[in-house]
Amino acid sequence: MSRIDVTQLFEEKREKLSLVWEAGREGGGRQIDERAVAASTQGIIGHLNFIHPNWIQVLSDPEADYLDRLDAAILRQNMERLAQSNLWCIIVTGGASVPDAIRTFADTMGIPLFSSPYPSLEVIWLLRPYLGRALAPFISLHGVLLDVLGLGVMITGESGVGKSELALELVSRGHGLVADDVVELHRIAPETLEGQCPPMLRDFLEVRGLGMLNIRTIFGETAVRRKKNMKLIVHLQKPSMDINSMERLPLGDVTESILDVSVRKVIIPVAAGRNLAVLVEAAVRNYVLQLRGIDSAGEFLARHQREMESRENTGNPQHHSDPGNPENKCS
Structure with a gap:
């Protein structure tokens, strides 16, 4: 309190x-x-x-x-x-x-x-x-908060999934660290969550095998932020099955409620060979476009629907592909 x-x-x-x-x-x-x-x-x-x-x-x-x-x-x-x-x-x-x-x-x-x-x-x-x-209500959550392309992004996931390693790679690509391990979120407005780091952990990032790294000392002043409004959650998920059997084209937005504030959430399966830093940057860019009214998934589905209607009107019925099926992706 x-x-x-x-x-x-x-x-x-x-x-x-x-x-x-x-x-x-x-x-x-x-x-x-x-x-x-x-x-x-x-x-x-x-x-x-x-x-x-x-x-x-x-x-x-x-x-x-x-x-x-x-x-x-x-x-x-x-x-x-x-x-x-x-x-x-x-x-x-x-x-x-x-x-x-x-x-x-x-x-x-x-x-x-x-x-x-x-x-x-x-x-x-x-x-x-x-x-x-x-006097703002606040809560402490486990994760890593970063400034990615000017947007506050919190990386979550179970212990050992690679949150800190991903954060280190994003910092090396020019993004900023706000908090590692413990993220304090304050509800400073009805729809705004401001994240910051506890004073004890400020500037430090723990990476397995390397220990505690002082990001400010290693990468410079521009590599850290004192606070940032959190707008997006990126959840790293270890797939319990073959990654190819997981949903390829999510059709609905996923959100998470924190202190009665709805925050957009993106779930990224973790697998060998995936460049998670690039995926996080792409997720941020896509979210920014959605804020501007540009919905890539919606545009693709609309194009798919027009193609189906065109084939029906020309009397040339063909196999109607499911956009969410990886075997039936439109070319």
Whole structure:
């Protein structure tokens, strides 16, 4: 489960936003996690709101002036409402002076209070995607994630099928390694899975017989990627039968659901003499064409259908070949 604490946010964004910890330091261990955010009706971050409080309340000059002019009884009522919400921290922006009521509230309730000289909109724009990534649902899967022709491709398969060896060959052909063995996938958008490598394994690729290889050191900076959106799964499958008896022309798209995101999947049988690196590159190119509306298999089937209809119309019936049968491939 993804979570983040206030101190982590402050340390990671202190330099970028020139943050100053004004009050409520005892609340530095306050955490927020993806389940709490998903179960709450509160917004993650926004300008000061007493009716529907955000997890992070942002104050600029107008909000600070409003609090200073607010009646004491009404202000106290609003502060109590904030105290009962899931308030995580408060950020005073734009160089505005910190209202005494907010400073006292932060110290009393242990709510971290930060200040930043940057405008409120800039603070919100920067923190919203940061929090979205930090709190994104994630899962760890076994496989190898690569950047192949600009597309995030995860190679899967049972242990010993040759995933790492294939990854090494693809890297030697100019593609980039993201993660080997353990791939962390974060759902950063409804239809987007971002893959990255655990810090412990970053830049390394394990190959049987060679051990751990530092890809960055061997192939250079351009051979590795910190993260990549995963768009295609290539599954290496050891055939349990003669490869010639396996389906030659798959007619339907295969997908796999990961964190409720449907990802296109290509299954490649592994056999002696097959150039898997070339097959993976061809699978990526074909998938890119499909994204552009070009379906090679559909074009072939349409051509086959037209040929059958042409022969029937000319009164010259011949053997109707099955496009999925390797013995009846159209010439």
